Amino acid sequence: MDIIAGGGGFLKPLLRVGVIPHTPFEVRDGWVDWTIACAQGKVRALIAGFDEENIPYRLVSTRGVTNRLLTPRQRYVFDTAMKEGFYDVPRRITLTELAVVLEVAKSTLSAQLQRIESTVHHAFADDIRRRSP
Numbered sequence: 001m002d003i004i005a006g007g008g009g010f011l012k013p014l015l016r017v018g019v020i021p022h023t024p025f026e027v028r029d030g031w032v033d034w035t036i037a038c039a040q041g042k043v044r045a046l047i048a049g050f051d052e053e054n055i056p057y058r059l060v061s062t063r064g065v066t067n068r069l070l071t072p073r074q075r076y077v078f079d080t081a082m083k084e085g086f087y088d089v090p091r092r093i094t095l096t097e098l099a100v101v102l103e104v105a106k107s108t109l110s111a112q113l114q115r116i117e118s119t120v121h122h123a124f125a126d127d128i129r130r131r132s133p
Helices: 011-017 040-052 074-085 095-102 104-132
Strands: none
Touching: 011 040, 011 104, 040 095, 074 104
């Protein structure tokens, strides 16, 4: 794919609305899966821009975001995992033991931690890239 100044087809609506997809992203079979964090009005403007430019798209999901990174429950799980040494190297507690402390099933805890870690990684990815050339 060549992207040139003044061209860029799919980039025009992004530039016009002023949103930037989380990077890196991969083009697969001519399609890109993007995660874009922006106000609801910008989502509408972006979709309108794609329609105006006749750019095919498929909106998979939207969700409201707040300034809060984690939900209160996620924050409790995160704090408990940190306090109990789940993220220490070597770990001071196993997933199974942490599940007992939190009084949840191991599979539930695993899914909760995966969502927490994904949120944190995406939130700090650009900063990590800037600080780790």
